[in-house]
Amino acid sequence: MRTHGEGPAPDDGREYRNPVALPPVARTSLWALHYRASAARRNPPLLSDPVAVELVDRCAWPLET
Numbered sequence: 001m002r003t004h005g006e007g008p009a010p011d012d013g014r015e016y017r018n019p020v021a022l023p024p025v026a027r028t029s030l031w032a033l034h035y036r037a038s039a040a041r042r043n044p045p046l047l048s049d050p051v052a053v054e055l056v057d058r059c060a061w062p063l064e065t
Contacts (some may be wrong), residue, residue, distance in 0.1 A: 022061075030061060 022030070035054040039046040 030059065033059075 033052055036047070036049050036052040036057055040049040040053050
């Protein structure tokens with residue numbers, strides 16, 4: 001099983017502008033961002049972080065759990 005960020009971009013049908021291999025620290029940062037956005041999207045929100053929501057929406061890596 002391939003971990004996201006290793007090798008080419010995932011083949012999930014989306015178009016990737018600049019696929020890159022992410023080192024482990026960068027992948028960990030993306031997961032932290034994903035969970036911040038998830039907390040901000042809850043109803044009621046656990047925290048307010050519109051930047052995290054926007055960045056996750058624009059992120060090319062599939063972060064769904």
